[in-house]
Amino acid sequence: MTFYEVTFYVLAVVALLSAILVITCRNPVHSAIFLVLTLLSVALIFLQLQAEFMAAVQIIVYIGGIMVLFLFVIMLVNLDVAVRQAPYNRQRWIAGFAALVLLAEFTLFIYQGRDWAKLPPAAAEAVQPNTELIGRALFQNYILPFEVASLLLLVAMVGAVLMAKQR
Amino acid sequence: MNQNYLSSYVPILIYFLLAMGVAGAIMLLSWLIGPRKPTPTKLSPYECGMLPTGDAREPFSVKFYLVAILFILFDVEAMFLIVWAVVLRQLGMYGFIIMSIFLFLLMVGFVYEWKKGVLDWAPRQSRRG
Amino acid sequence: MSEWISRHPELLVAGLKAGVLIFVLLTAVAYMVWFERKLIAHIQSRWGPYRVGPHGLLQPLADGLKFLFKEDIILTNVTSRFVYLFAPFLSLALALLAVAVIPFGPEEFELLGTRTGLYVADINVGLLFVLAVTSLGVYGVVLAGWSSNSKYPLLGGLRSAAQMISYELALTFAVVGVLLLAGTLSLREIVDGQSGTWAGFLPRWHVFPQFVAFVCFFVAGVAETNRTPFDLPEAESELVAGFHTEYSSLKFAMFFMAEYAHIITTSLLVTILFFGGWLSPFPDTAAWNFTRFLPSVLTAVLALLFFRDAFRLTNQYHRVLTFLICMGLAGLAFLLLHPTALVLAQGPFWLLAKTGMFLFVFVWTRATLPRFRYDQLMAFGWKLLVPLAVLNVFVTSFVVAWRAD
Numbered sequence: 001m002t003f004y005e006v007t008f009y010v011l012a013v014v015a016l017l018s019a020i021l022v023i024t025c026r027n028p029v030h031s032a033i034f035l036v037l038t039l040l041s042v043a044l045i046f047l048q049l050q051a052e053f054m055a056a057v058q059i060i061v062y063i064g065g066i067m068v069l070f071l072f073v074i075m076l077v078n079l080d081v082a083v084r085q086a087p088y089n090r091q092r093w094i095a096g097f098a099a100l101v102l103l104a105e106f107t108l109f110i111y112q113g114r115d116w117a118k119l120p121p122a123a124a125e126a127v128q129p130n131t132e133l134i135g136r137a138l139f140q141n142y143i144l145p146f147e148v149a150s151l152l153l154l155v156a157m158v159g160a161v162l163m164a165k166q167r
Numbered sequence: 168m169n170q171n172y173l174s175s176y177v178p179i180l181i182y183f184l185l186a187m188g189v190a191g192a193i194m195l196l197s198w199l200i201g202p203r204k205p206t207p208t209k210l211s212p213y214e215c216g217m218l219p220t221g222d223a224r225e226p227f228s229v230k231f232y233l234v235a236i237l238f239i240l241f242d243v244e245a246m247f248l249i250v251w252a253v254v255l256r257q258l259g260m261y262g263f264i265i266m267s268i269f270l271f272l273l274m275v276g277f278v279y280e281w282k283k284g285v286l287d288w289a290p291r292q293s294r295r296g
Numbered sequence: 297m298s299e300w301i302s303r304h305p306e307l308l309v310a311g312l313k314a315g316v317l318i319f320v321l322l323t324a325v326a327y328m329v330w331f332e333r334k335l336i337a338h339i340q341s342r343w344g345p346y347r348v349g350p351h352g353l354l355q356p357l358a359d360g361l362k363f364l365f366k367e368d369i370i371l372t373n374v375t376s377r378f379v380y381l382f383a384p385f386l387s388l389a390l391a392l393l394a395v396a397v398i399p400f401g402p403e404e405f406e407l408l409g410t411r412t413g414l415y416v417a418d419i420n421v422g423l424l425f426v427l428a429v430t431s432l433g434v435y436g437v438v439l440a441g442w443s444s445n446s447k448y449p450l451l452g453g454l455r456s457a458a459q460m461i462s463y464e465l466a467l468t469f470a471v472v473g474v475l476l477l478a479g480t481l482s483l484r485e486i487v488d489g490q491s492g493t494w495a496g497f498l499p500r501w502h503v504f505p506q507f508v509a510f511v512c513f514f515v516a517g518v519a520e521t522n523r524t525p526f527d528l529p530e531a532e533s534e535l536v537a538g539f540h541t542e543y544s545s546l547k548f549a550m551f552f553m554a555e556y557a558h559i560i561t562t563s564l565l566v567t568i569l570f571f572g573g574w575l576s577p578f579p580d581t582a583a584w585n586f587t588r589f590l591p592s593v594l595t596a597v598l599a600l601l602f603f604r605d606a607f608r609l610t611n612q613y614h615r616v617l618t619f620l621i622c623m624g625l626a627g628l629a630f631l632l633l634h635p636t637a638l639v640l641a642q643g644p645f646w647l648l649a650k651t652g653m654f655l656f657v658f659v660w661t662r663a664t665l666p667r668f669r670y671d672q673l674m675a676f677g678w679k680l681l682v683p684l685a686v687l688n689v690f691v692t693s694f695v696v697a698w699r700a701d
Contacts, residue, residue: 061243193549245472260701
């Protein structure tokens with residue numbers, strides 16, 4: 001096994017394990033920490049795939065921004081009380097059944113589509129600094145989505161203010 | 168895969184492991200060497216010498232929440248700016264114009280927040296420069 | 297095992313360099329505390345640490361030992377022991393990590409048969425790496441505040457988190473200004489892009505065209521490290537000690553080590569982004585060649601100062617120690633005259649000299665400025681720094697784009 005494969009499997013296992021811990025932890029802040037760990041391992045997988053910029057965005061925006069917001073919300077609504085009530089306990093069997101069905105479905109799809117999803121062999125050497133490629137692709141080929149993104153951000157901003165002000 | 172690329176990150180991994188080792192060793196040391204004479208008072212939260220009253224978990228201002236949301240939105244913008252800044256010289260004036268549109272829309276949102284008082288943390292009458 | 301290592305000498309080299317850097321950084325952190333106490337004392341017409349070692353030079357050691365022998369208290373009502381212990385660990389580990397990508401000089405040297413440079417890791421997105429690690433710094437604070445389950449830490453943690461994310465924006469926007477000029481995310485290339493002079497004497501450093509960005513970056517950097525005048529998270533008059541109120545012994549010290557490591561990182565980064573990193577401020581011409589001996593000369597001067605002190609001090613042990621330090625510095629001064637060392641030391645010397653200047657400013661502001669009120673702090677960040685940095689990006693990009701066409 002090459003170093004490349006070892007790192008991939010380690011990261012994948014960490015990502016999956018911590019993802020499982022996110023939903024099994026009773027303490028919401030522990031869940032949040034494990035979600036951070038999941039996102040971090042995904043970021044490192046991006047890094048391994050030479051998508052340096054994506055990895056940085058994953059860390060800066062998701063972990064440094066969105067997860068901080070999650071933590072704020074957990075603290076804001078005092079989830080300690082909510083945890084003791086364990087609201088979804090009775091649906092455990094139904095949930096397990098649904099998850100199994102979903103798993104079977106996914107396995108089937110992936111199995112059927114295994115040829116279709118084959119990727120071309122990767123270039124031997126990294127083409128060039130990856131960030132520049134993203135930049136050029138984004139600002140030359142995908143200008144409309146880019147500008148729409150600013151609209152989306154604007155809407156989100158206004159929405160956040162409206163929601164907070166109604167209280 | 169490109170081994171050369173990955174190998175530039177290996178030193179960081181080694182460094183991080185070492186840094187974690189140092190931090191862990193420091194914690195272990197203080198736990199091993201420090202004396203332990205716990206008393207109930209010593210182990211209670213500090214409240215300026217008074218008996219602790221009530222729960223520490225109290226709902227706090229929604230402002231913190233709003234600031235976090237605003238931060239995420241601007242952080243996404245900042246990420247766009249970083250990629251754009253790296254390639255601007257290749258894009259030229261065209262790049263400047265598309266980013267101006269983007270920035271303009273976001274600044275509209277920013278001004279809206281400003282006017283709505285999201286960025287003000289003090290009550291109106293006590294606010295001074 | 298040993299055979300495997302001999303086949304991969306670069307791993308051993310990386311480990312060695314990492315170990316040296318961590319050791320140097322931790323020592324620098326310890327002496328940063330000494331420097332701060334000493335400088336503030338002198339600003340306030342006091343002597344500061346003076347008893348432990350000559351000029352209090354062994355004070356950090358004494359402090360460390362004292363921390364070590366203090367009781368390690370874990371409150372009975374902490375919300376989660378895991379998080380409570382994890383917070384200082386994370387703070388320190390991340391604070392140390394950010395320095396891993398800082399290049400200290402352009403020169404390469406031979407170590408164990410491998411050619412290697414004056415850095416731990418040379419990645420082509422170094423700046424993104426530093427930004428990413430900085431953005432994680434908020435977790436140590438929030439988790440410490442939350443897990444203590446006590447009122448002051450919780451309030452301090454929240455305040456601190458909101459402050460850090462707010463100023464992180466200003467920081468990132470200020471960096472964009474530099475990126476527009478540099479066109480690369482590699483710290484090494486950013487420094488290289490600043491070589492040369494304008495009009496024959498003014499170095500092409502980014503401070504001059506990007507002065508606004510520099511101010512934004514430095515102010516935001518001070519705020520990011522929770523230093524005065526932005527030290528509300530630990531405003532002792534209202535929050536006791538903020539997020540680390542309930543921590544004792546070395547765990548308490550770890551938060552401080554993290555803070556000082558952040559100060560050093562920020563200063564290094566300011567130097568690299570705006571002040572030409574390891575580049576000498578003097579033009580690269582034959583007439584200025586003598587400045588290459590500055591590292592050696594300055595070390596010699598320092599040795600002489602210690603030599604004078606060795607006779608002036610009254611305490612016998614201090615005299616002996618001062619004399620030993622003097623000898624060490626004199627040896628170093630001679631070593632720096634060696635042709636290889638002379639070339640190799642240029643980069644780190646200038647980088648560290650400029651960084652030291654910013655460390656001085658960090659302490660200076662602490663000794664001079666009073667603390668902000670929280671609403672003023674948020675207003676300053678959001679209503680002044682962010683718009684200013686965005687405006688700077690706008691203007692700079694216009695000029696860059698106009699020149700490119």
